Amino acid sequence: MMYTVNERSVLGALVERIIPASETHGVPGASDEAILTDILGVAAPHHGALCGALANLEALAEGACGAGFMELSDSDQAAAAKAFRAAQPELAGLIAALTAQCYYRDDRVMRALDMETRPPFPKGFEVAGGDWSLLDPVRTHQAFFRKV
DSSP states (O other): OOOHHHHHHHHHHHHHHSSSBBBBTTBTTTTTTHHHHHHHHHHHHHHHHHHHHHHHHHHHHHHHHHHHGGGSSSHHHHHHHHHHHHOOOOHHHHHHHHHHHHTTTSHHHHHHHHOOOSSSTTTTOOHHHHHHOGGGHHSSSSOOSSSO
């Protein structure tokens, strides 16, 4: 799926607001080229929705400030992003989820978190034992599905 230069720029600015770069921790922001490319790749099944969301964000920016999202000041971009999140919570949630998913599988971010840069399986990770009694309500709940 192809995105215009403006769509890619707007998405990059938006995801950088979600997860900014940190010199303190030595990690890139979500607008890093590799991470942004991953976000766009993972978003392929949602191409139409994502393009619509970016167009909506542009329209909100132009309606409120008379300029495209990329031409706005930092504070006006923040206001437009907040208005977008309020107007389109499902699409904003999709963008946030895609951003977090792709950001936290980047090797640089994983190393900064002192985690091995590998998939979680087949080795797996140790999980501390928990209180199994928390599942009792689920075990004793009456079945709500049809047995086959």
